[in-house]
Amino acid sequence: MIPDETLYRRYLGGDDEGLNALMERHGDRLTLYLDGCLHDTHEAEDVMIEAFARLIASRPDIRDGGFRAYLYKTARRLALRLLARRRARQTFSLDELTEEPEGRELVEQTVQAAESGRILRACMAELRPDYREALFLVYFEGLSHAEAAAVMGKWEKQVADLVYRGRNALRKRLEQEGISHAHE
Template identity: 45%
Template sequence: MRTDETLYELYWQGEEKAADELVLRHGDILTLYINGYLKDMHEAEDLMIETFALMFARRRPVSGEGSFRAYLYRTARNLAGKTKKKHRILHIGLETLPFEIPSGELPEAGLFNSERNSQLYMALEKLKKEYQEALYLVYFEDMSYREAGKVLGKSESQVTNLVHRGKKSLREILGKEGFEYYDD
């Protein structure tokens, strides 16, 4: 499979199908990422298209594995920031966060999942924006700390600290709500 950076270079060499493949690879996830800022799926879709348009309108400096994706997300983040001055929390897939409720509190799995997700959303709303973003990029976009740093305009060690502090804050908030947070 060709890397994003290879496809981007092929696009600039005249292979327009390379652009289509990049949009297929990243379009849906990028839309969800933008929607986390805007809370408006239609506007997020428009900004996703605008993000790719910017990437394909002028050649960007992408070299090294992961640099295309980092540049793409940074561009999307900047557009979303310009579109909405006051950001809200990122709504992310919560099933993958490592936490559990003390046993025996909710007997039905469906009720448990609903309550768990509700409590986790409320806990995430209480986190600082920078913690939310770092956790989202690292855990849900599967970016390395270095890639997330490129998106956030921070160093790898700064992202490491943000993730650590974000998890610690989330653990404290969930503890106050009666949840047990564990870290594998």
């Protein structure tokens, strides 16, 4: 597999296929990550596209091994801004409460087909947000602790602690749900 940074350099050199390959490789997983923050698939897709648009517009110099961390950090910042704007204009509405669960169910059905997957997702949703984010970046996205730290704006040791504590909290939740083989 061609490294992300090589594809990115190809794009910078004028080969649009490099960018297409990066979007194909990271688009769905980045959207899934953002949906965990935003709880809205359509907004997550919009933020994913905006993160790539920022990459296109700014054309940053990315060091080897840093592409995915840069992309996720950019997307995370955009999602946090969106959440802040959402909170600033948020008013309580029963309409929103009736529409949101259907969207969540659709996402869960699409992303997690198996029962154990749905339980995992539900247990992940109950974790502290920083635990959930650290676990997602390290285990689902395969980022190193250093890369996850760059995305989250934390020290590498802090991420290691979050992963350790999050894994223990998730294990306890899974055991409460009857999944006793919840190991690392």
